[in-house]
Every structure is written in C-alpha cells, then in structure tokens.
Amino acid sequence: MASTADHIVKQRDIIDRKSLAETLDEIASERETLTQRARVLEQLQTALAHGRGEIDRRLQLHPSQGYRAATEQAFLIDQIVRLIYDYVTVHVYPAANRSSSERIAVLAVGGYGRGEMAPHSDVDIAFVTPFKRSSWTEQVVEAILYLLWDLGLKVGQSSRSLDETVKMAQEDLTIRTALLESRFVWGDREIYEQASRRFWNEVVGKTASEFVRLKMIERDERHKRMGDSRYVVEPNVKDGKGGLRDLHTLYWIGKYIHQVSSASDLVSVGLLTADEYRRFRKAENFLWAVRCHMHAITNRAEDRLTFDLQREVAERMNFADRPGRSTVERFMQYYFLNAKTVGDVTGLFLAHLDEAMAKKGRRFLPTFTRKPRKLNGFQLDRGRLALPHDNFFEEDPVRLLEIFQLADLHGLEIHPLAMRAAQRDARLIDRNVQRNARANALFLDVLCSPRDPETVLRWMNESTVFGRFIPDFRRVVAQMQFDMYHHYTVDEHSIRAIGLLAEIESGELKADHPLSTAIMRQIVSRRVLFVATLLHDIAKGRGGDHSVLGAEVAENLCPRLGLNPAETETVAWLVRYHLLMSATAFKRDLADFKTILDFAQAVQSPERLRLLLVLTVVDIRAVGPGVWNSWKRQLLSDLYEATEEVLRLGHKQRGREERIAAKKEQLEKILNLPAAEFAKLAKRLPDAYWIAEPSDIIARNAKHLLANKDADLAIDACYYPERGATLVTVYAADHPGLFYRIAGAIHLAGGNIIDARIHTSSDGMAVDNFLIQDPLGRPFREQGQLNRLSRTIQDALTNRAKLMAQLDAKPKALRRADAFKIAPSVFIENTASNRFTVVEVNALDRPALLNNLAQALFESKVTLHSAHIATYGERAVDTFYVTDLFGGKIESRSRLKSLEARLIDAAAGNHLTKGKAAA
Structure with missing residues (x-):
C-alpha cells in the first residue's frame, strides 16, 4: 500500500517530525528523569493539537475534501507513533545488542491501516514480534501505549508473535479483516513483510467464498x-x-x-x-x-x-x-x-x-427456479430478470417500466446488471414516454399491485426510473423534513405508505388495523387510494402548503396515469385534505357534536370517509416506528364511526337526550343500586359528562365515586389497554387552579397527559379524567408506578408538597428537541363549537409545558372543560375547550387578546412567577 503521505501537500505545516524529533532528543539528553516524560508528552500534545487544527483549517477552506482530511489525519498519527517509538526505543529502553527476538514491527490496522481517519477515530495498532514476547518488547509496547493513551487517543491494540497473528486471523473474522488492511508504520520492516506473506498464504488461501x-x-x-x-x-x-x-x-x-x-x-x-x-x-x-x-x-x-x-x-x-x-x-x-x-x-x-x-462454480447469491412463460423479450439469468442485450431499453424506452411490472407480476428479482442498464438509460424517459398510455398503465399496475408494490417501487426509485417517469416525485427523492416527527425522507415515507396499504388490504395487519382492513373490502375506488397515497406528500419542499400544491399536482398527473375525471377529483381531494382526519381526531373534542358535523360537512360522502381513514392510517404509520399507537387508533375509529352515522342517516341516530338516557340505563344495570340511590348519583353528574365519557369510563368513575362519597379527595389510577394509556381519575372539591396542579404533579411523576376531560358535579366536586403515557408513549401499568402517580397528585393537591418549587428543581434534561426553534402560536376559535371557545396552542414540546399552559388559563380566569394533547416530534399542539366563569363563550376581544398573550408567554417558557406565588 502506498504511504499515507504520498498525496499530502505541505506536510510540515501539519507536523514537522524531524524538528520535533530533535527537540525530544534534546529533552532526553538533559537526563532530568523526573520531568523528562512530562516534557516529552507536552511536546507531543502540542504537536497533535496543532496538527488537528491545521487539518481542520484546511477542511474549512475546502469543506468538501473529506478524503484529503482523512488521509492527513492518518499521516499525523503516523508521525506521532514514529516519534514515540523512536523516543522509547532510543532513550527509555535502549538495547545496544538486540537479540533476534527483540524486534518489533508497528502496524496500522483497520481504518488506520487503510490510511483514512477522522480526527477522533480509534488508533488501531498491531505490535508484531518474530517470536514470543521478551521482557524488552513488553516494556517497549507498554511505554508506547501509555504515551498514546496520555495523549487522549483511543487505542485499539494487539501484541502478538508472527505465529499468534496467523492463528488468530484464521479463527476470527474481525482480526482477519483488520489485518487485511494492515500497513507498516515503523519498526522492523522485515517482520511486517513476513507477517504479510504468511497472512496471504496461510490465512486467505482458499477462503474467499x-x-x-x-x-x-x-x-x-x-x-x-x-x-x-x-x-x-x-x-x-x-x-x-x-x-x-x-x-x-x-x-x-x-x-x-x-x-x-x-x-x-x-x-x-x-x-x-x-x-x-x-x-x-x-x-x-x-x-x-x-x-x-x-x-x-x-x-x-x-x-x-x-x-x-x-x-x-x-x-x-x-x-x-x-x-x-x-x-x-x-x-x-x-x-x-x-x-x-x-x-x-x-x-x-x-x-x-x-x-x-x-x-468458477461458486455463486454465493441465492438462485430462483421459477420460469414464467411470457417475458416479452426479457430473459431469465439464473432466476433473475435480465436483458437479452445491452441496448434493449434503447430500442423501446417503455421497457424501462415494463421490466418492473414483469418483476412484480412474476415475483422475480431484477438482475443487478439490468438495474445498472436501467439507471444508465433512465434518461431515455422523455415526455413521449411519460405520455405513453402503455407506459402509464404499466406504472399503475406496479403502484396498485396486490402483491409487493413497496419492494418494486423501491427498485424503481433506486434505478431513478421512478423520478424520471414522475418528475414531481423526483423533486422529493432523498428530501428530508427537518423535524423529529418524520423518521424518513419524503420518497421513502411515501413508498412505505404504499407497502402498508398493500399489507392492510391483504389482511396482514388486521390485528393492528381491524377497521381499516374491513373498510378495504368496501372501497370502490381502490386505485384512487393507491394514487392518493403516492401523491399525498408530493409537493413538500415547494415553499407553500404542500396539501394545496399537491392537489394541483394530482389534477395534472392523474389523467396522464389513466384516471377518469371523477377519480382525479377524488385523488385531488384526498391529497388536499389528507391531514384533516388526524387533525380533527387528535386536536378536537369528539364528544362535541359540532366537531362531527363540521367534519362530515367537509367529507360529504361515505366513500371519501373510507378512503380518508385508510390514507390517514398509512400516513401516520409510515412516519416511523413508535408513532402509531392504540390511542390514535381509538380516536380515528371514534371519529369514523360518528361521522359515518351522520353521513348515512343525515343526523345522529340518537339525539343527545336519548344517548344520555341510554348510558344511564346501561350504568344502572352494571351498578344494580336501589332506584333512588342511582337517581341521586346520576343527577350529580352534568349532561356534558354523559355525552363526553365512554360507557366503560363512566362505570369505573361511578364505582370510584360510590366508594369515596364522603371523601374530599380520592384518586384512581389504572392501566387502560383499550386506549394504550393509563387512566387517572381525580375526585376532588372543585376550585380554581385544580387542573394545573394536577398537570404539574403528573409531570413530576414522569407522565405525559394525552387527553383530559374536566367535569364538575352538581354538588361542587370535580370529576376529572386523564389519559397518561410515559415519555416514550407507553402506559404506566405496574402497580408501583400507579401508586406513585396517585401519591404525587395527592401531595400536590393537599399542599404536602411545594409543587412549584419541585417543578423548578426538576433537572432539565438535554433533549433532541433543543435543536429546533418553533415560535409559539395561539389560535382561538368561537365557531368550532356551539358551547365552548376552542383554544389551540402550537409550541416547542418541553417538560411541564402543559402545566405552564394550564396555569396561564387559570390566571386568565377561564374555566377548562377538556384538553386534547398531540405531539408531532418536537412540536406540541395542545387544544383546550374553555368558557368564562359563567359558562359562556369568551367573546370580548380584549379578553381574547389577553388570553392569547398569556398563553404565548407560557408556551415560550417566560411565564410570570406571580402565578406560582399565587399557587
């Protein structure tokens, strides 16, 4: 291998080994043994820091010349190692007449051996001796290593004889790989050459396969x-x-x-x-x-x-x-x-x-034996789809689409040399090919395949055929979104969503998505759904609303793909409103009937609702691992079922009073109380409670209230598998500031509130239900965790713990979200609900954010009825349904502006301490 110094300019600007060696010799000649090593180390530290600084200075002048920086770094380490070796063998452990065993070759191995290093890469060194190590070689190796360690270098080292080196390489793949790149650095070159010959002859031999x-x-x-x-x-x-x-x-x-x-x-x-x-x-x-x-x-x-x-x-x-x-x-x-x-x-x-x-008869890749009958001129090469000759695509560029359609149809792999030809010839896809009806039909066959469209679309993307055929898609290839929510690039996200769609249709994901799996069998516009899934993020990175711009792309592209006007209109609508269902489900109160009516008015048809639900599911799930959970599934299912009923019947099948009566009747059967006692219990809870809460939570709340009817404070915490969360119910005397104290306590206990419903009974008791997860989106389910939650909330509400002091004292962890800047914003709507003012806060997610916002609401003298918490990576979107203290909407412009300002201040973390003092 060539020396790492061969292509490095102005080497002495990085390190002047000759001058430095003379300095070290002078220090050693002074015979000040007590300070000698420290002075040598100081010289080496200065040289290393200077060399790194010079390499980085060059890199900043030419910031894309990474290979040069990597070889310069290896060169710098070479010189440091040589200086240390010479100092140790000449001045620390000199040997006038060395025996044949007192010889050492210093080899660079691994990446260092290849002559490429980043500034803080491991320094992988092998010390090789001809025979078993003597006391002199052990002393030398130890002294060299200690100096390298004292320089702050992370050293990966081995010290072996020639025989040991060969034996270990034969047995261990990692050692074999490291020695494969070994390079002589300093010492006895003859030993290195012996080691190299034996490695190739005795280790590599016939083990290539x-x-x-x-x-x-x-x-x-x-x-x-x-x-x-x-x-x-x-x-x-x-x-x-x-x-x-x-x-x-x-x-x-x-x-x-x-x-x-x-x-x-x-x-x-x-x-x-x-x-x-x-x-x-x-x-x-x-x-x-x-x-x-x-x-x-x-x-x-x-x-x-x-x-x-x-x-x-x-x-x-x-x-x-x-x-x-x-x-x-x-x-x-x-x-x-x-x-x-x-x-x-x-x-x-x-x-x-x-x-x-x-x-040579040693093929290591798997072969396939399927032999499809009709390949339209393509050939099979040991089970893989191949070209008959090199200009096959040039003769008919539509074949660039056909090869992928055939691969999908017959379940074949494409030969890598055919993939190389496709990548080379993708430039042949011009407007004529893009407008070719057969080419578009072939593409649509792959996109809507019932088999494995994800794999074939990914091949198509890697060959660049995808982007050439759909130029709008080419614009999002390898495009990332700089946020913590999206785990993949836009093109990868879209292709994964197509794959999930195919898996749901085939029933593979029925356990996770029972509703979507059932709906796929009812969908009439199947190819509309696949095309919309492909296009839903097609316009990201264009500087405007990607939903609006994407709908325009769909209107232009769908006719070319062969979709009729009605299908084109539906695809464009789905792309335009692909975020509507998740925004409604996660950020609005689904117990508020106007939420359902507004959503139904936007959707307008059962078929659109079915399409939008499945698109929403695959969009969320394709974001990345851990984003989908049972809480989101439940919210989307609730919204779907309520909206489907409105669209099918034109109104809710049962009116508000009927629904309340039905839930009361169901609860009465569960509790089996005397009629008078049940009537007293039911009368305590307001109508809004019966509408908002599901029957299973109502039943648990009722049992909790009955068990604690004489208590001023009672807390119930349990694992709630249907929602993938922990349900915490707080039964307490209602008073201003109750919610923000509970929110602060839950944060102290390590929980995140994902949903909250606030109720007040006719006798002035609060019945507040919270759904809670840990910071990783998992429920608390161990009894010890549940007890700690309950105890922390109880301490906060009984003033046994100084809540604000504890919140301030809680360590502020370093978070990935700190890399982002999100200016807080507040949106206040009085038309989204018939009864409430709806307040939406967007802010950088951080610990205790909800507690700060709740405190701001308390200080603004508003009554909170429900809170809905959504996070999208580093962005938190918290929605509150509030009224004034008299139960009416907040109409005054001055009050609304004051509320907005206070919430923005709280979201930014600049909340005034007067609220804490008041608490």
Whole structure:
C-alpha cells in the first residue's frame, strides 16, 4: 500500500517530525528523569493539537475534501507513533545488542491501516514480534501505549508473535479483516513483510467464498441494528446503511479475492467500471467530509448525524437556503443522494462479483427456479430478470417500466446488471414516454399491485426510473423534513405508505388495523387510494402548503396515469385534505357534536370517509416506528364511526337526550343500586359528562365515586389497554387552579397527559379524567408506578408538597428537541363549537409545558372543560375547550387578546412567577 503521505501537500505545516524529533532528543539528553516524560508528552500534545487544527483549517477552506482530511489525519498519527517509538526505543529502553527476538514491527490496522481517519477515530495498532514476547518488547509496547493513551487517543491494540497473528486471523473474522488492511508504520520492516506473506498464504488461501459470505451476513446484521434504511433522518455516517462501512466492505471483499492495494484497483480486476469507481470515490469523499466535520464540531468520535449536528455541518459545508427548503434540508438531501449512490454501487459491485464467482462454480447469491412463460423479450439469468442485450431499453424506452411490472407480476428479482442498464438509460424517459398510455398503465399496475408494490417501487426509485417517469416525485427523492416527527425522507415515507396499504388490504395487519382492513373490502375506488397515497406528500419542499400544491399536482398527473375525471377529483381531494382526519381526531373534542358535523360537512360522502381513514392510517404509520399507537387508533375509529352515522342517516341516530338516557340505563344495570340511590348519583353528574365519557369510563368513575362519597379527595389510577394509556381519575372539591396542579404533579411523576376531560358535579366536586403515557408513549401499568402517580397528585393537591418549587428543581434534561426553534402560536376559535371557545396552542414540546399552559388559563380566569394533547416530534399542539366563569363563550376581544398573550408567554417558557406565588 502506498504511504499515507504520498498525496499530502505541505506536510510540515501539519507536523514537522524531524524538528520535533530533535527537540525530544534534546529533552532526553538533559537526563532530568523526573520531568523528562512530562516534557516529552507536552511536546507531543502540542504537536497533535496543532496538527488537528491545521487539518481542520484546511477542511474549512475546502469543506468538501473529506478524503484529503482523512488521509492527513492518518499521516499525523503516523508521525506521532514514529516519534514515540523512536523516543522509547532510543532513550527509555535502549538495547545496544538486540537479540533476534527483540524486534518489533508497528502496524496500522483497520481504518488506520487503510490510511483514512477522522480526527477522533480509534488508533488501531498491531505490535508484531518474530517470536514470543521478551521482557524488552513488553516494556517497549507498554511505554508506547501509555504515551498514546496520555495523549487522549483511543487505542485499539494487539501484541502478538508472527505465529499468534496467523492463528488468530484464521479463527476470527474481525482480526482477519483488520489485518487485511494492515500497513507498516515503523519498526522492523522485515517482520511486517513476513507477517504479510504468511497472512496471504496461510490465512486467505482458499477462503474467499467464506469471507464474502460472512461479510454479507455481517453487513446485513449491521443494517438491521441501524434501522435497515439509508433514509433515516439521523443517519450513522460510519455504520448506517449507505455509510462509509458499506464502501469499506466492498474494498475488503475485493482485496481479499484479488489482493488489490487500493480501491481504484477494483476497476482493473473487473469488480467496478471506471464510472462506478468515480461514483464510489465521490460518495466516499463526501461522507468522509461529513464525518470529519462532525468530529471537529463535537471534539469526540461522533458518527451519528443528529439534528443539532446537521445544522452545523450544513453551515460548515457552505449549503444555503433556497425557496421552500432550508440549508439543513438541502444538505441532508445531498447526504441521502450520496447514501443512495453507495447502495447503487454496492449492488453493481455484488453483481460483478456474482458473475465472476459463478464462472468458477461458486455463486454465493441465492438462485430462483421459477420460469414464467411470457417475458416479452426479457430473459431469465439464473432466476433473475435480465436483458437479452445491452441496448434493449434503447430500442423501446417503455421497457424501462415494463421490466418492473414483469418483476412484480412474476415475483422475480431484477438482475443487478439490468438495474445498472436501467439507471444508465433512465434518461431515455422523455415526455413521449411519460405520455405513453402503455407506459402509464404499466406504472399503475406496479403502484396498485396486490402483491409487493413497496419492494418494486423501491427498485424503481433506486434505478431513478421512478423520478424520471414522475418528475414531481423526483423533486422529493432523498428530501428530508427537518423535524423529529418524520423518521424518513419524503420518497421513502411515501413508498412505505404504499407497502402498508398493500399489507392492510391483504389482511396482514388486521390485528393492528381491524377497521381499516374491513373498510378495504368496501372501497370502490381502490386505485384512487393507491394514487392518493403516492401523491399525498408530493409537493413538500415547494415553499407553500404542500396539501394545496399537491392537489394541483394530482389534477395534472392523474389523467396522464389513466384516471377518469371523477377519480382525479377524488385523488385531488384526498391529497388536499389528507391531514384533516388526524387533525380533527387528535386536536378536537369528539364528544362535541359540532366537531362531527363540521367534519362530515367537509367529507360529504361515505366513500371519501373510507378512503380518508385508510390514507390517514398509512400516513401516520409510515412516519416511523413508535408513532402509531392504540390511542390514535381509538380516536380515528371514534371519529369514523360518528361521522359515518351522520353521513348515512343525515343526523345522529340518537339525539343527545336519548344517548344520555341510554348510558344511564346501561350504568344502572352494571351498578344494580336501589332506584333512588342511582337517581341521586346520576343527577350529580352534568349532561356534558354523559355525552363526553365512554360507557366503560363512566362505570369505573361511578364505582370510584360510590366508594369515596364522603371523601374530599380520592384518586384512581389504572392501566387502560383499550386506549394504550393509563387512566387517572381525580375526585376532588372543585376550585380554581385544580387542573394545573394536577398537570404539574403528573409531570413530576414522569407522565405525559394525552387527553383530559374536566367535569364538575352538581354538588361542587370535580370529576376529572386523564389519559397518561410515559415519555416514550407507553402506559404506566405496574402497580408501583400507579401508586406513585396517585401519591404525587395527592401531595400536590393537599399542599404536602411545594409543587412549584419541585417543578423548578426538576433537572432539565438535554433533549433532541433543543435543536429546533418553533415560535409559539395561539389560535382561538368561537365557531368550532356551539358551547365552548376552542383554544389551540402550537409550541416547542418541553417538560411541564402543559402545566405552564394550564396555569396561564387559570390566571386568565377561564374555566377548562377538556384538553386534547398531540405531539408531532418536537412540536406540541395542545387544544383546550374553555368558557368564562359563567359558562359562556369568551367573546370580548380584549379578553381574547389577553388570553392569547398569556398563553404565548407560557408556551415560550417566560411565564410570570406571580402565578406560582399565587399557587
């Protein structure tokens, strides 16, 4: 392997080893043994810090030259290691007449051996001796390591004889991989050359197939650990899918099989073409730049590109805002395009490798035996769809769509060389192909496939055929959304949503989505749903409301795809209102009949309602793991069923009074009380309570009230599996500020309120129901947790605990959300409900936010009737149904402005302390 210094300019500006060696010799010659080591260490620390500073200065001048920065860093460490070796062997443990065993070769292994390092990468070193280690070699190795450790370097080290090195490499894949990239740094070169010869002759030998197989397994397992997608919004630059480790794996495989000395040699041995190597090097250079910037910013070995780092790296790499897209979103789109390139090059490399190994009868990839009859000129190559000749697509560009339709229809994989040809020839898709009726029919067949559209659409996207055929989709390829809610890029999110739609239709997700599964069998406009799912986020990043702009895209695109005017209108409507159902379910009071009427008025037809429900479900679920839960399922189901009844009958089947009477009758049967006693209980609870609460909660509340009818305070906490949450009921004497005290106590106990209903009985007692989850969206279900919740609330309401002091004292954890800036906003509506003023607060989510907002409502002298809490990553959307103290809507403009100002102040965390003092 070439020296790491070969292509480095002005090496002495990084480190002047000759001058530094003379300084160390002078220090050693003074014979001040007590201070000598400290002075040597100080010189080395200064040199290391200066060298890193110079490398970072160069990187900031040329922020995209990552490969150069990585090789400069390896060069710097080389010089430090050489200086330490010479100092130790000459001055600390000199040996005038060394025996044959008193020889050491210092080898760089792993990434350091490849000559590429980020500023805080591990320094992987192998000390190799000809025979068993002597006392001198042990002393030297120990002294070298202690100096490296004292420099703050994280050292991965091994010390073995030649025989031990060979034996360990034969037994351990990790050691074998590290030695594969070994490079001589300093010491006895003859030992290094012996080690190298024995490694290739005795270890590599005839184990190429096994090495390739194990490396592929290792890669797949690593991908699973990292999320198994190259489009996660906080990717790992080193180990994630599409990261540097994937490129290194190609080099390891190529070197193991062909003994190449550099990645460029992969071209000469036929594992990459010149163009593929150019793309390999371009992606590697960019990823190294990102990784080096991350290490420089954090001053540590940080390989996960977190939200806070994304902004800083984007600025260091000179990305800028553009209309509709921020600096960080443009940077991350470019990152994902490079990660996609890594995936493309990997696929092509494996195809070349497969062909080479197949000729020797050692094919390591699986084969397929299915033989479809009609392939329209395409061929099968050992079970994979392949081209008969290289210009097959050029003869008829519609075949670029047909190959994917055939792959889906027959359940075939596409040969990687055919994928390479598709990617190369995707430029042939012009307006004529886009308008071709057969091409559009083929695309629609894939999109609406009852088999596995997600996989085939992802292949189509990776080949760039998807974006060429649907130019609007090309605009969102690799486009991230800079927030904590969306886990994937826009294109990946949309393709995952299509896959979920197919799984729901097939019944695979019936346990999670029973209502959607049943509805899919009732839907008349099946292909409308698939097209709308594809297009629902198509206009993100254009600088306007993506729902409105997306509807315009749908109106233009659907006729081209072959949809009739009625289908086009429905797709456009679904795209325009794809957020309506979730916004209504999660941010409005579904017990308020006007909520249902307004939603039904917007939807207008049962078919649209069915389509919108399923689209909403797959949209939420495709956001990322953990976003969907049973609470959201229940809210959407409740909204669907109530709206379906209105649309089917034109009104609620049973009026308000009938519904109250039915719930009372049901409760009476459950409680089995004497008529007079039940009538007394029922009369205590207002009509709004009977409308708002579901029957199971009413029954539990009633038993709680009866058991504590003489108490001033009683708290009931239980796991509520139907809602995926914990139900907490507080029965207490009603008084101003009760809600915000309860909210503060729940926060102190580690809970998040996701829904709250506030009721006051006719005798002045509050009956407040809260649904609570932990910060990870899970219910409290252990009895110890439930007891702690109850005890904390009780202490807060009986003044046994100084609530505000405890809230202020609670540690403020470092949160990912701190990377975002969200200006708080308040929207107040008096038309959304017939009885209440509806207040919606949007703000950066943070601990105790709800408590602060509740305190602001208390200070504004309003009565809270229900609260509905929704979070979208770092953004919290809290909705409150309130009245004035006399039970009427808040109409006064001055009061509304005062309420808005107080809530904005609370949302921003600038809440006045006078409320705390009053509490």
